Amino acid sequence: MQGNDRAATTAAAILRFRRARSEILPAELFHEPAWDLLLELFVADAQGRRLTGWQVSEQNQVPPNVMSRWLMHLTRIHLIIGDGVGDLDDELTLSGKAFDTIERLMKEARILQEAII
Numbered sequence: 001m002q003g004n005d006r007a008a009t010t011a012a013a014i015l016r017f018r019r020a021r022s023e024i025l026p027a028e029l030f031h032e033p034a035w036d037l038l039l040e041l042f043v044a045d046a047q048g049r050r051l052t053g054w055q056v057s058e059q060n061q062v063p064p065n066v067m068s069r070w071l072m073h074l075t076r077i078h079l080i081i082g083d084g085v086g087d088l089d090d091e092l093t094l095s096g097k098a099f100d101t102i103e104r105l106m107k108e109a110r111i112l113q114e115a116i117i
Contacts, residue, residue: 007106008046011039014109027061034070036060041080041094042102053088064088074098 015036022030037056044051057067068086075084079098082090094102 005046006110007103008043010106010109011042011046011102015039015043022061031062033060033062033066034074036062037067037070037074037092038079038094038098038102041092042099042106045094045099050091050093052091053082053086056092057088 018030018036037060040051040056040059053067053071054064056062057064062070068088071080071082071088071092072084072086074080075082078095079101081093081095
C-alpha cells in the first residue's frame with residue numbers, strides 16, 4: 001500500500017472481519033453497502049487501484065440495484081466522485097472529504113484495537 005499504509009491496513013482488516021462475521025452469522029444481519037463501498041474505495045486508493053461499482057457489488061455480495069442507489073446517494077452527498085446516475089461500470093474514487101473522514105475513522109479504530117490488547 002502506498003502513502004496511507006496504516007489507515008489502509010486497518011480498513012482492509014475491517015473488511016476482512018466484516019466478511020468473516022458474515023460467513024459465521026446470517027449475512028443479512030450486517031448489510032451496510034455504503035460503508036463497505038467507502039472502505040473498498042479507501043483500500044483500493046491506497047493500493048493505487050480503481051474499482052467499479054460492479055466490482056464492489058460482487059466483492060460484498062450487494063445486489064447491483066442496491067449498489068447503484070448507494071452510488072447515486074454517495075455522489076449526491078459528495079463522498080464519492082461518480083457520474084451521479086449510479087452507473088456500475090464507472091471507475092469510482094473517494095472525494096477528498098470522504099478520504100479524510102475514513103482516515104480519521106481508521107485512527108479511531110486503531111485506538112479501539114490498542115484498548116483491546
